[in-house]
Amino acid sequence: MDYLHVLRKNRLVYLGVVLVILVLLTAMFAPLISPSHPNEQDILARLQAPTLQHLCGTDKYGRDVLSRVIWGARPTIAIALLSMGISMMVGVTIGVVSAYRGGWMDNLVVRLVDILMSFPTLILGALIAAVLGTGFYKVILAIGIAFVPRFIRLARAPTLSIRETIYVEAAKGVGASELRVLAHHVLPNAITEILVVGTLWLATAIRVEASLSFLGLGVQPPTASWGNMIRQGVDRLASAPWLPFFPGLAVLILVFGINLVGDGLRDVFDPRVQSPKR
Amino acid sequence: MLCVATIIFFLIRLGAGDPAQAILGTYASSQSLEAFRTAMGLDQPLIIQYGRYLGQLLQGDLGSSLITGEPVSNQLLVVLPYTLDLTIGGILLGLILGIPLGILMALRHSTWLDSAGRVLSLAGISMPAFFLGILLLMLFAVRLDWFPVSGGGSLANLPDRLYHLALPTVTLGLVMTAYITRTTRASMLNVLTEDYVRTARAKGIREVMVIVRHALRNALLPVATVCGMYATILLAISPLVEIVFGRPGLGRLILGAIKQSDYMVLQSVMLIYAGFVVVINLIVDLSYSVIDPRIHYK
Numbered sequence: 001m002d003y004l005h006v007l008r009k010n011r012l013v014y015l016g017v018v019l020v021i022l023v024l025l026t027a028m029f030a031p032l033i034s035p036s037h038p039n040e041q042d043i044l045a046r047l048q049a050p051t052l053q054h055l056c057g058t059d060k061y062g063r064d065v066l067s068r069v070i071w072g073a074r075p076t077i078a079i080a081l082l083s084m085g086i087s088m089m090v091g092v093t094i095g096v097v098s099a100y101r102g103g104w105m106d107n108l109v110v111r112l113v114d115i116l117m118s119f120p121t122l123i124l125g126a127l128i129a130a131v132l133g134t135g136f137y138k139v140i141l142a143i144g145i146a147f148v149p150r151f152i153r154l155a156r157a158p159t160l161s162i163r164e165t166i167y168v169e170a171a172k173g174v175g176a177s178e179l180r181v182l183a184h185h186v187l188p189n190a191i192t193e194i195l196v197v198g199t200l201w202l203a204t205a206i207r208v209e210a211s212l213s214f215l216g217l218g219v220q221p222p223t224a225s226w227g228n229m230i231r232q233g234v235d236r237l238a239s240a241p242w243l244p245f246f247p248g249l250a251v252l253i254l255v256f257g258i259n260l261v262g263d264g265l266r267d268v269f270d271p272r273v274q275s276p277k278r
Numbered sequence: 279m280l281c282v283a284t285i286i287f288f289l290i291r292l293g294a295g296d297p298a299q300a301i302l303g304t305y306a307s308s309q310s311l312e313a314f315r316t317a318m319g320l321d322q323p324l325i326i327q328y329g330r331y332l333g334q335l336l337q338g339d340l341g342s343s344l345i346t347g348e349p350v351s352n353q354l355l356v357v358l359p360y361t362l363d364l365t366i367g368g369i370l371l372g373l374i375l376g377i378p379l380g381i382l383m384a385l386r387h388s389t390w391l392d393s394a395g396r397v398l399s400l401a402g403i404s405m406p407a408f409f410l411g412i413l414l415l416m417l418f419a420v421r422l423d424w425f426p427v428s429g430g431g432s433l434a435n436l437p438d439r440l441y442h443l444a445l446p447t448v449t450l451g452l453v454m455t456a457y458i459t460r461t462t463r464a465s466m467l468n469v470l471t472e473d474y475v476r477t478a479r480a481k482g483i484r485e486v487m488v489i490v491r492h493a494l495r496n497a498l499l500p501v502a503t504v505c506g507m508y509a510t511i512l513l514a515i516s517p518l519v520e521i522v523f524g525r526p527g528l529g530r531l532i533l534g535a536i537k538q539s540d541y542m543v544l545q546s547v548m549l550i551y552a553g554f555v556v557v558i559n560l561i562v563d564l565s566y567s568v569i570d571p572r573i574h575y576k
Binding site (some may be wrong): 122127210251 | 281282285286289290292396397400401403404405406408409412413415416420427510511513514515517518521522532533536537544548551552555556
């Protein structure tokens with residue numbers, strides 16, 4: 001199947017890519033495009049509605065909301081990427097090794113994963129964040145740990161089928177060590193599926209980060225993050241609705257963009273969800 | 279559930295802060311901190327605390343809050359109806375709206391209606407529930423003044439309870455609708471190309487009957503599976519919605535427990551969540567035999 005052809009046919013994927021790139025560029029060039037420093041206060045201009053001077057208004061300290069939304073993209077994206085990186089490394093390693101070896105250790109891992117996955121990721125993340133405490137690095141760890149069971153399960157499935165293939169048997173037959181078989185034969189053949197699904201989970205990680213910050217368990221003020229900006233804005237919903245609106249819109253744009261791309265990728269890799277012949 | 283209780287117990291004990299310090303404050307004397315730990319049994323070795331906790335749990339005793347001293351079960355009984363109202367309402371609304379919309383999109387496949395539905399449902403699952411709640415609150419409570427801005431209403435007064443429940447339920451319901459619509463659409467698209475649907479049409483059965491009796495019945499099985507999964511997601515995001523709408527519920531209880539290092543409340547609420555997940559999975563399993571008579575449980 002021509003994967004690129006399937007992707008090209010889905011115009012919404014283009015929209016998704018544009019949205020994601022737009023947000024990534026905004027985060028990268030925040031110091032250049034931000035109208036002011038995110039923590040710069042102007043008490044005389046506090047709680048101003050959106051104007052030409054402050055396109056997204058100002059908060060209770062007179063800080064420019066647009067600048068804070070632009071800078072807020074940085075911790076959100078960094079936390080999502082780093083936590084996914086950690087959970088992918090840990091989860092895939094455990095999942096691949098456990099499925100390849102099998103036996104009592106695999107059984108134990110499967111049971112543990114089943115138990116941990118009985119908690120929704122947000123609840124598990126909140127529990128771990130409560131245990132670890134708040135702050136940038138602790139949230140990365142909390143979300144990272146919360147996603148580990150998902151990656152273990154994700155990595156197990158392809159490993160179980162790959163370990164039965166002839167080329168793995170052949171590698172073992174010529175005396176390749178277990179590490180070599182895993183690194184050179186199992187992982188390279190399982191990694192595409194893991195990477196695609198892992199990319200889709202970025203959207204979930206961003207939502208979980210925003211939710212934890214919203215609950216006060218994530219990035220702490222005065223550092224701008226979309227979740228904590230929404231939380232601060234909820235208290236002034238009636239008098240300053242722009243405070244939660246713009247950071248919320250930013251979360252929506254980024255997650256929507258990733259999901260659009262994800263939908264396109266799913267069409268490519270899962271033929272069952274493609275258009276039926278009628 | 280025993281494994282869940284064990285994991286939660288040790289996870290919370292090994293990592294969370296000192297509850298004595300959190301409750302008595304930074305300036306508490308070392309004597310008063312020690313006295314508090316002794317009174318609450320926190321000075322005991324962890325394994326003794328664990329044994330005592332399991333013993334209590336087996337007798338249906340969830341322990342007492344470290345902050346108020348009130349039995350945790352009492353606190354849960356007060357807030358649980360609010361969370362259950364909200365979650366069940368959200369699930370029902372999601373099913374009522376999501377299944378017909380999904381069918382409609384599948385029947386109008388590759389038309390503007392299908393495309394618009396796909397984009398909207400994707401936007402629905404991309405939008406954080408608390409942001410959707412804020413938008414609804416801004417429009418219907420703050421601007422139009424149709425619904426209350428906060429509170430859960432009186433449990434004894436049904437109209438008041440429903441009045442306070444409306445906006446939060448719509449918030450969760452719309453999120454659930456987005457998930458259910460996508461799943462129903464995909465499942466219907468698969469089923470509509472099956473031979474038995476073609477045969478039913480060839481026999482001249484009315485289209486409505488073909489859709490409802492032959493296609494939908496078979497398409498509902500995967501919908502029921504994912505419905506259980508999404509119901510647990512809904513349960514997880516309900517605390518966020520409760521906070522936006524200022525409703526009492528498990529969300530506010532859990533947040534208070536985290537901030538005050540109240541182990542007992544925290545581990546009990548987590549256990550309740552795990553219990554809900556088990557119940558939801560059981561309901562989904564039982565629903566299989568209703569949807570598909572070929573499935574029997576012995």
